[in-house]
């Protein structure tokens with residue numbers, strides 16, 4: 592194993608546990624009674640083109656709003672309903688954006704408290720630095736005997752690790768990919784607890800790496816006084832089928848908008864602008880879509896190429912020079928157009944439409 596690229600980003604990335612951020616916002620930054628948790632949207636309908644939208648929830652309650660912003664993730668109900676409406680309006684192509692597609696990759700993920708890691712990992716000077724182990728020659732074959740035919744499926748692999756929560760927790764994500772299955776439907780639950788034997792796929796890695804994975808995902812034996820007790824390093828290691836969406840053609844339809852986890856700042860600023868009122872709402876939404884949709888689709892496309900690249904299966908193959916140069920430009924989109932620049936672009940677009 593050797594390092595072929597040390598990549599130093601010029602941007603400052605902050606590593607935190609997403610759940611901690613959500614809890615902090617919910618506890619300290621939301622005005623009282625503004626948020627209602629535990630609600631599941633089951634349908635919405637709008638009276639006329641710009642009338643109020645009625646929301647129906649699984650618990651039987653309902654609510655009215657002028658604008659519906661769906662930030663409901665990859666399985667978004669709002670996106671599904673928006674695309675369904677387009678199909679009903681005579682645009683059958685929109686059906687392919689209703690459901691997510693499987694990328695062909697499975698991620699095994701463990702969050703390991705750093706102070707429980709064995710000494711050899713804890714004292715690794717690289718521990719607090721993000722690290723990716725690329726899967727050169729790490730092809731793990733499964734043989735399936737099917738009606739007399741032997742099907743060989745090659746699983747490609749790569750592993751990422753980085754510290755979060757002020758370096759108190761190590762996030763370990765080990766990927767197993769079957770590129771030939773990308774864009775197919777994943778047969779099974781998307782997220783399950785994982786059994787450490789599933790990590791056997793990594794047994795052909797260098798001992799340092801496979802040992803690192805074993806201790807991250809396995810129950811570790813430790814000594815307390817004279818007792819030997821098994822204790823878990825990671826709470827509930829998970830196995831996730833990694834899905835994404837085909838690049839979306841729209842983010843907005845009438846008074847309904849879709850929002851990904853990084854889009855809110857732009858939309859909130861446009862909606863809070865003094866020129867935005869109910870009769871000018873469509874301009875704010877269109878300006879938001881104009882700036883964020885191409886960016887989101889571009890990041891999705893870059894991400895699609897990144898996994899295979901770490902497994903030497905991208906268009907760069909195992910050409911280290913080409914991979915190195917692609918990796919060095921992976922995050923260019925962040926500095927090319929910072930969030931404040933994007934906001935200015937969106938505001939100009941909105942003001943253009945208003946004048």
Ligand SMILES: Cc1cc2nc3c(=O)[nH]c(=O)nc-3n(C[C@H](O)[C@H](O)[C@H](O)COP(=O)(O)OP(=O)(O)OC[C@H]3O[C@@H](n4cnc5c(N)ncnc54)[C@H](O)[C@@H]3O)c2cc1C
Pocket residue numbers: 630631632633662663664665666667668698700764831833850851852
């Ligand atoms: C293995 C893995 C590793 C990742 N690692 C990173 C990483 O290191 N860094 C990073 O930035 N991103 C990472 N991501 C991606 C990140 O998790 C997503 O980009 C992010 O969570 C998307 O945020 P979101 O708000 O769009 O959706 P989500 O976080 O999925 O939130 C959607 C919310 O909507 C709710 N919801 C869904 N349907 C309804 C409904 N009908 N009614 C009401 N509520 C509903 C859900 O319960 C959920 O709370 C990772 C993803 C995976 C799978």
